[in-house]
Amino acid sequence: MMASETRFILITGASNGIGKDSTHALVSASPNNHVIMGVRNMDKGQAVLKELQARNPQGTLSLVHLDVTNDDTISAAVKTIDSDFGRIDVLVNNAGVHFGLPASRENLRATFETNVFGPMLLTQSCESLLRKSKDPRVINVSSILGSINRRTDPSWLYYQVPADQYQMSKAALNMLSACQNFHYKDFGCKVWSFCPGFVVTDLTGAEDRQNRINRGAESSETSARGILEIVEGKRDGEVNQFVERYGKVSPW
Template identity: 35%
Template sequence: MKKVLITGANKSIGFETSRQLLQNGYFVYLGARDLEKGTAAAEKLKAEGLTNVEAIQLDVSNSESVLAARKLIGEKTEVLDALINNAGINGGFPQSALEASIDQFKQVFETNLYGVVRVTQAFIDLLKKSPAPRIVNVSSSGSSLTLHSDPSWKYYTHKAALYPSSKAALNMYTIDLAYELRDTQFKVNAVCPGFVATDFNGHRGTGTVQEAGSRISKYVEIGEEGPTGKFIAEEYNSETGETPW
């Protein structure tokens, strides 16, 4: 049975992705900053008959928490087949490039970029033991420099200084990570789940968590012929998903 760790998985897109991968035969380590909420989410999935799930306390912004999670999971399995870096924060709104404080930038980058680096580096040894390891960094088409500089793009006026810049940095990390792992069986991609109605955006999105979970799961389950080092946003490009950086 393949095993996957999903950060920020106790609600919304992370939770739905957990459900879909459980339905597809994976064992899910459900990462949650608050273990009580993570346990409640895992119990909800078990009540649906999806029993191969375990809640793990994991605060991606805290190095000690990440290392503790690595130790715990390492005691349960020698191999991790997939990592979904889903945990993220939006930083609150408005996000003015002229008025947002350095502390606000640091807070968002601590989770959205540094958190991904922490978790990836902590679990890479377990991933390397899988015959077909996959890493999905949950990104956003709103971090595309190309799209945000194009006045004809439908979200051109939706500017925010904090969240998109953190995800643009995450995209660059994804490129570097895929490059370093280019001669292995790893597939590493940045995937946008779409503009989904969740607590994250005050339910202003137009997509569903089911669509989002499907988009993320797809790149966990891709075969040897699948892409790596790509920025995928199927809401933007319904044919190949590949999106301009």
């Protein structure tokens, strides 16, 4: 990408946690970065947009209504981005949900709708806009909890963590990354699964934040830095892989 060219980055779930911090990291990193914040709740999105703009970032921001479980918002968002910007250089499929056990048909469906079907259908809808980029990239925000290799290793740090629906959904998301690698290599689109690490967010409820801190969770700014590194080409040597922060690569 030419130094002076704008890089259009669409990130889902930009209204909270890792998505919000990543939006801030990306828009602060370069005057050429334009971050399109995909949010399901426009009131919350407007407030976050205002907050991030008040920090005077170098780059620019815009907001689009995007609920990854809703096909109408997906097609309307893609149409708006097409007419406003004409392409997408980076798609970050970040929006995600986590429900505890026991599983129910309802929470299984909700988990897969957001964590798997959303990223697949949104990326498919964005394909024509990604094809217009000189350096297209897709980052699927996964979790090490989705690694079958780790799940079957009794010595693993998180072996005792019971999160079956979530783990299944992130394993499926990892397969989506592999399938996207296969389908999109013809136009040079790079795809990664990225684990943002165990960080303090509202993923398991605002009331669980202190528990996360007590258990050693780091700041979600560390996840944002990991996403920025991928966008900036620092993990190009590990394309098609399941990467973590701090230069690490995870087994699938």
